[in-house]
Structure formats: structure tokens, C-alpha cells
Amino acid sequence: MSPSPVPLVDRHTHLEGALDPAWVRDEARRRGLGLPASLETLWAGRAVPFDGFIEAFLYGAALLDSREAVREALLAVARRTQAAGGTGFDLWASPHFLVVHRGQIPLEAFWRGLEDGLAEARTWGLRGCVVLDAVNHLGPRHGQAVLDLVLPELPAFVKGFSTGGLERCPFRDWAPVFDRARAAGLRIAAHAGENGPGSNVREAVLEGGVSRIVHGLRANDATLALLAERRIPVDVCPSSNGALAPDVAPHPLPRMLVAGVRCALGTDDPGLVPCDLGTEFDAALDMGLDDLALARLRQNGAEDAWCLAEAAP
């Protein structure tokens, strides 16, 4: 990528999906575990069914059972970002899944691992923040449980709250959870229009009140106009989209930009679907975007990044 004064930010990546494959191999060997075929297949750059992707994601997540492992996971994000010329990342993480659902690490150790990693990354010139990821299909009671877990002692590096997973629960049902998170100073995002219909994007904005969309791939022209009008940022991850939403073709990123949507690029799960910021900008170039559009992606990526923002608006 050409030199630019605008910070290059990975606008969407998951802690559990961004592990360094070499570290995962070492940990598996140390623990006497075999590697699932789905993970080897993904690392080889080949597609697997969605179930296989989840299996691979959960395999890595199970290794995050100590402060040191969480620190290593965060540093994998930092190293990958820096190697691609980036200086910031908005990192989705799922403390409720690891601490309560799996019961594999105390919350305090999880936060300290993230804090250690963020502090070290800062010495390399990188800025990062954490966005809590709740599981859409587990519904708003789960969302409230996530907030019950984290709100009593929320670290300052947690800047947002988001839904992920399968888009099965209507966003209007999530609105009370989002309201509570917002009242606690968090910004609100949602994975929408990825594995669910494009109408989810509209509902997330109008009925859930979310201020940022992850993917938004299936949004129709009217919804893109809504996103543009409201200046709602959209995080787009071409490699991940190709692997997990292959039916959405051609990729709508050029159409979104023409509509005036504030799109930016992210890597999503680069420890599973091999990619980095460089491959994502290359993918955008391959979609026919010109230098101006690529510069716009970078500019949006910095301007709307939560890791570079000082406080919730």
C-alpha cells in the first residue's frame, strides 16, 4: 500500500478468530491435542461448511484459558496489523462465552490478558480497543447476562457492544440490551445482513438503534441510502465474506461506496480465513475500485474507528 498520513485501521477482527496458526499448533502439541480437519482446511485457504468454520473457531477459543494465552491472542492481532502497515484495530471479544459458558478462564484473568497485550501493542505504536460480542441467536436474555458479567467493573479499553452469531433474533428484541449498554457508555454495533436477510440491517438501525453495522452485505438500495444518510459506518471483510457468504456475488462493496455508505475494511477471522489488511485492500482493488475509493476506505477506517475515538458521543 502507498504511504499515507491517514492511520490504517483493522476495523473488525475477532480475538478468538485471529489466533496465530503457529501458536495454535504449538499449543495443540503442548496439550497433546489433535487439530480438527476443518482448521487445517481453512489454513490451506480452502472453504469448509459453516459448521466446520464454527468447529475451527471453537477449537481456538478453547485455548484461551489463561491470562498469558489471551495476551498472546491479542498480540497476534497486533503483529498481523503491524505487518500490514496498520496502526490500530477494533477487536471483538466474547468474555461471556469464555468465562461463563465455557468456564475456562476467570474474568479478571481475561481482562488482564487483554490489558497486557494492549499495553505491549501500544509500545509498538498500535492503538486497540475491545468490543463485546454477544450472540444474537441466544437472544436478549443472553445479552443482559453479558452486561451483568462485565458492567460492574468495565475496563476503559472496552468501547463497544455488538451482536454476532446467527441473525435469528429480531433487533427490536435486542433494543433494551442496547439501551442498557449505551447508558453504560458503550457504542453499539451489530453483525447484520451477513447470514441473515438484508432487512436485518434496516431493523438493526431503525429498531435496535445500532450505530455501526458489521458486513451489511445483503442490504438493498433503500437500506444503503438509509446507512449513507445516517452516516452509519459499515465494516466490510472481503476474505471472510467470500468464505462465509459466498452466495453474495458480486461483492456489494463498490455499490455501497457509490451509495455513499461509510465503509471500511476489516479482517474478521484472519486466524481461520488467512488474510490481513493488505489482502483486503487488494480484494477491494480486484473489485474495480480506484485509488480514490481505496483512499476513502482508509479514511473512513480511521475516522469511524472506535480505537482512535476518545469517548462515546
Ligand SMILES: [Zn+2]
Ligand atoms: Zn465478525
